[in-house]
Amino acid sequence: MSFLTAVLAVKQGAKTLLKTRFELEAAGVTAVFGPSGAGKTTLLKALAGLIPSQQTKGSVIHSKFGPWETQQFHLAPEKRGVGLVFQHQQLFPHLTVGENLSYAQKRQHDGPKLTFDEIVAIFGLGPLLMRYPQALSGGESQRASLARALINAPRLLLMDEPLAALDWTARTQILSALNHIKSELQLPMVYVSHQWDEVIQLADHVQMMDRGTIIRSDALTALTTDIEFITQEQRLASAILMTKVSGHLPDERLTELKLGGQTILVPMITLKPSADVRLLIRMLDVSLVAEPVARSSILNTLACRVAHIKDHEGAALVLLSCEGQFFNARITARSKRLLELTVGQPIFAQIKATALNSPGLQDG
Amino acid sequence: MEEDLITLGTSIRLAGFTTIILAIFGTPLAWWLARSQSPLTAICIPLLALPLVLPPTVIGFYLLLAFSPQHFFGAAWLDWFGSSLAFSFEGLLLGSLVYSLPFYIQPMVVAFKAIPGSLLDAAKTLGAGWLDRFFTVILPLSKNGLLIASTLTFTHTLGEFGIVLMIGGNLPGETRVLSIALFDYVETLNYDKAHLLAAGLVGFSLLAMLLIQWLTQDRATGHQEKLR
Numbered sequence: 001m002s003f004l005t006a007v008l009a010v011k012q013g014a015k016t017l018l019k020t021r022f023e024l025e026a027a028g029v030t031a032v033f034g035p036s037g038a039g040k041t042t043l044l045k046a047l048a049g050l051i052p053s054q055q056t057k058g059s060v061i062h063s064k065f066g067p068w069e070t071q072q073f074h075l076a077p078e079k080r081g082v083g084l085v086f087q088h089q090q091l092f093p094h095l096t097v098g099e100n101l102s103y104a105q106k107r108q109h110d111g112p113k114l115t116f117d118e119i120v121a122i123f124g125l126g127p128l129l130m131r132y133p134q135a136l137s138g139g140e141s142q143r144a145s146l147a148r149a150l151i152n153a154p155r156l157l158l159m160d161e162p163l164a165a166l167d168w169t170a171r172t173q174i175l176s177a178l179n180h181i182k183s184e185l186q187l188p189m190v191y192v193s194h195q196w197d198e199v200i201q202l203a204d205h206v207q208m209m210d211r212g213t214i215i216r217s218d219a220l221t222a223l224t225t226d227i228e229f230i231t232q233e234q235r236l237a238s239a240i241l242m243t244k245v246s247g248h249l250p251d252e253r254l255t256e257l258k259l260g261g262q263t264i265l266v267p268m269i270t271l272k273p274s275a276d277v278r279l280l281i282r283m284l285d286v287s288l289v290a291e292p293v294a295r296s297s298i299l300n301t302l303a304c305r306v307a308h309i310k311d312h313e314g315a316a317l318v319l320l321s322c323e324g325q326f327f328n329a330r331i332t333a334r335s336k337r338l339l340e341l342t343v344g345q346p347i348f349a350q351i352k353a354t355a356l357n358s359p360g361l362q363d364g
Numbered sequence: 365m366e367e368d369l370i371t372l373g374t375s376i377r378l379a380g381f382t383t384i385i386l387a388i389f390g391t392p393l394a395w396w397l398a399r400s401q402s403p404l405t406a407i408c409i410p411l412l413a414l415p416l417v418l419p420p421t422v423i424g425f426y427l428l429l430a431f432s433p434q435h436f437f438g439a440a441w442l443d444w445f446g447s448s449l450a451f452s453f454e455g456l457l458l459g460s461l462v463y464s465l466p467f468y469i470q471p472m473v474v475a476f477k478a479i480p481g482s483l484l485d486a487a488k489t490l491g492a493g494w495l496d497r498f499f500t501v502i503l504p505l506s507k508n509g510l511l512i513a514s515t516l517t518f519t520h521t522l523g524e525f526g527i528v529l530m531i532g533g534n535l536p537g538e539t540r541v542l543s544i545a546l547f548d549y550v551e552t553l554n555y556d557k558a559h560l561l562a563a564g565l566v567g568f569s570l571l572a573m574l575l576i577q578w579l580t581q582d583r584a585t586g587h588q589e590k591l592r
Contacts, residue, residue, distance in 0.1 A: 050485050052401075077488040084489040090482050094504045103500070107491035152490050 001026050001064065003156060003188045008046050009058035010039075010212075017042045020213040024156075026064070028204035029182060029189045031220075033196070039212040040192040044158045047190070048084050049077035065155065081109035083154030085145050087161050091133035097144045098129035104152035112185045113153035122177050123147040139170025146174065150181065157189040163198060175201050179278070196235040200224060201280060227319065230326060231308055236317055239327035241279040241353075245271050254299075260323025265299045266353055285352040286329035288318065290339060298350040306345045309336070316341070320349055327351075367536060368545065368561070375541040378453070379521040382460040383514050386468040390513075394472035395502070409473075416466045424530025427459050431531060451533040456541075459527045468517045475509020476502070508580045515572050523565065 003026045010018040018039045024030055032040050045051050046059060053074040061068040068075045091100050105116060120126055123143040133141060142162055149157060163171045179202065182189070193199055199206060199220075206223055208216040223229050224239065243257040243264060250268070257264045257277055264279065271277065292301045307326060308319035316336040318329045329349060331339075339347070397405050397412075415423060431438045431449035441449050449455035479502060487497045503510070525543040532539035534548070542561055549558035 045485075048485075048489055050488065076493075077485075078491045078493050080489075081491075082489055084485065086482055086485075088482070089480055090486040092483060092486075092501060092505075094507075104490050107496075109491055148490070154489075 004047070004061060004063045004068075006047070006061040006069075007059060008043065008056075008061070010042050010046055010051055010056055012055060016212060018046060018212045020209075022047075022207070022214060023217070024188060024190065025205050026188055027186060029178075029191050029202050030205040030207060031199040031203035032190060032192045032207050032209055032214075033194065033199050034209035035194055038209045040194075040209055041160050042212075043209070044084065044160050044190065044192060047156075048082045048158060049075060049080050050084075063155075081111055081155040083109075083111075083149035083152055083157040085142075085149050085157070085159045085162050087164050090145050091136075091141060091148070093133050095132075096129065097125060097131055097133065097136070100133070100144060100148050101125075101129075101151050104148045108151075108153040109155060111153045111155035112187050114150065114181075114184060116151060118184075119147045119151050122180055124173070124177075137170075139166050139173065142166060142170070143174060143177070146177070150185075150187075154187070157187055158192075159189065160192045161194070162191075163193075163195075171198070178202055197238045200238065200240045201278065221325075225324065225326060227308055227326070231310060231317075231319060236283060236328050236330075238280055238282045239325075241281060241322070241325050241327065243277050243279055245269075245273050245275045245277055247273055259302070259325070262302055262323060264302070264351075264353055279353045281327040281351055281353060283317070283328040283330045286320075286327065287350045288329055288331060288335070288339060288341075289348045289350060292348050293350070296350065298352065300351050300353060302349045302351060304347055304349050306341055306343050306347055309341060309343060320347070322349070368557070370537050371540050371542055371545045374453070374537060374539070375522055375543075378456060378460055378541060379518045381457055382464050382521045383468075383518045385457075385461060386464060386517055387510075387514060390465065390468040391472060391510075394469050395476055397469065398473045398476035412469055413466050415463050420463060420524070420526025421530055423463060424459065424527040427455075427462065427527065428531050431455050431458075450531060451535065451539060453538050456528060456532045456539050459531050460521045460524060463524060463527050464517045464521050467520045468513045471509045471513040471516065472506065475506035475513075478509075479505050511579055512576055515576050519569050519572050522568070 002023050004022075004024040006022045008018050008020055008022055010016070020043075022043065032043060034040055042051070046056060047061065049068065056069065056074075059069050060071070063080075065081070067073060068080055091097070092103065095103060101116065101120070114122070120129070123146060125144060125147055128136065128140055128144065133144070136144065146159075146162065163174055166174070175198065181187070182202070191199070191202055203220050206218055206220050207214045221242065229235070230239070241259055243259045245255060246258040246263070247256045248254070248268060249256060249265075253268045254265045255267070255269045255271075257266060257279070266279070269277070287298075289301070302322050304320040304322040306318055307321040310317045310319075311333070314333055316331050316333055318331060318336070318341060320327055320329060327349075341347070397409055428450060429435060431441075433439050433442050433448060438449055445454075449458065483501060483505070484497060487501045492500060523543055524541070525547070528539070528541055528544055532541070532544070534540050534544055542565060546558055546561045546565075549555070549561065
């Protein structure tokens with residue numbers, strides 16, 4: 001059962017901005033991924049009902065709550081129960097952060113919800129509640145905007161590049177908060193981005209968009225195991241490994257994760273055994289060794305195979321296959337020669353892994 | 365002196381009613397002018413600004429014609445209300461509405477245009493319907509514009525002369541207003557009384573401008589203070 005099926009057509013004058021079929025899964029995060037100008041924002045606005053109906057002729061949207069748009073009918077945005085977070089300027093400047101949140105709480109839709117206090121805690125807004133939006137940093141402002149959208153209890157949350165204008169720390173905090181929300185709420189979310197590393201950290205499904213049309217729609221894991229797709233330039237820098245919690249080592253403050261038949265240790269996370277954990281592996285945090293090193297400060301060594309090698313500006317990008325999943329290592333040309341790397345060869349990867357959906361992460 | 369107080373009362377009544385009526389009808393009109401994509405706004409904006417550039421006597425002249433019972437509008441009014449518009453307070457009020465309209469509309473259009481569309485979109489998706497958005501987002505964000513528009517309208521109506529002379533006449537308690545009274549005093553060389561009225565108007569206008577300055581500034585610093 002999907003959340004929504006739609007045929008979307010948006011025209012501005014004679015120019016077609018959007019012309020596509022769109023289907024949204026009932027659960028999880030769907031990333032809409034594509035270059036700037038592909039029509040991603042227009043897609044979100046059309047779903048939210050924010051485009052004047054004379055520009056959306058031919059659009060039909062059926063949600064599982066009933067029709068939103070047909071030939072004769074256009075459901076007002078305030079009645080769709082859709083939360084929308086954009087890139088900039090959306091908090092009401094005449095209200096404090098706390099008042100912005102209350103504004104949303106008073107007008108709640110009937111979607112899944114958390115309490116005011118839970119949301120304030122997840123987004124770390126406690127010290128900011130009395131502030132006016134003008135006095136917030138970009139990251140704080142975006143955290144408050146997401147919190148406001150969630151307190152409103154939407155049936156569907158749409159996010160339009162919410163991290164685009166933020167620095168790395170702020171992005172990490174927000175991605176971690178969103179992963180937490182994802183594990184707490186059965187709320188379908190659409191996440192628009194042109195950054196592949198954001199997409200892999202959050203999405204379950206990916207819809208690729210180009211020139212106003214969805215050109216490919218797949219599960220994230222189908223894309224992260226598609227060698228041709230992930231070896232394209234902008235998608236190399238980081239990868240994720242899907243693992244499950246197998247147990248905790250409280251004495252050492254570590255959690256044991258299973259990746260196929262192998263084990264990975266990460267700083268302790270408070271999830272039950274067999275919970276899904278997404279590990280972020282950055283290309284630069286991976287080193288390769290021919291034999292496992294017995295004594296090393298790096299905890300995790302994974303047995304892998306070389307799946308693909310690409311020379312790149314004096315370095316070698318090595319795609320590693322491990323238990324059916326892929327990640328990259330960036331090594332020097334010299335290391336490549338010393339290790340005598342060839343495709344198909346077994347190799348060991350030492351990794352530094354960050355668990356993404358650990359609820360405690362944003363404090364650390 | 366008592367006569368002057370009656371004149372002051374008429375002036376304040378006229379300016380007050382003009383401001384209130386324009387706030388009620390001018391605000392939605394300004395919103396439409398600021399936000400509508402309709403090509404009609406391209407004609408309406410210059411048309412509504414016309415009173416700014418036309419000599420008041422020209423407007424007064426046409427209004428006088430329209431008010432006369434020989435004319436359709438004046439005749440209809442007479443039929444309906446049983447009294448003529450010309451040389452009446454109601455007629456004066458109608459004239460003031462026409463003449464002061466741009467002084468209300470222009471600051472409001474500027475204020476409304478300055479509201480980012482993203483804030484309105486946010487309010488919509490948060491579940492706020494049109495009236496809700498108007499009172500909780502649009503009005504608070506155009507508070508300064510509203511303040512300036514109302515003060516300009518009020519003070520400007522208070523000082524109106526040309527139109528009043530054409531359509532109002534000079535009936536104490538009905539259409540005799542401060543600016544006309546001042547003119548009369550000067551004509552009759554009664555400079556003491558003229559001074560009183562003139563200085564009073566200067567003082568009042570200055571106070572109004574100071575009030576605007578203070579209120580619009582207070583908002584900004586008020587925000588700063590709450591931050592700490």
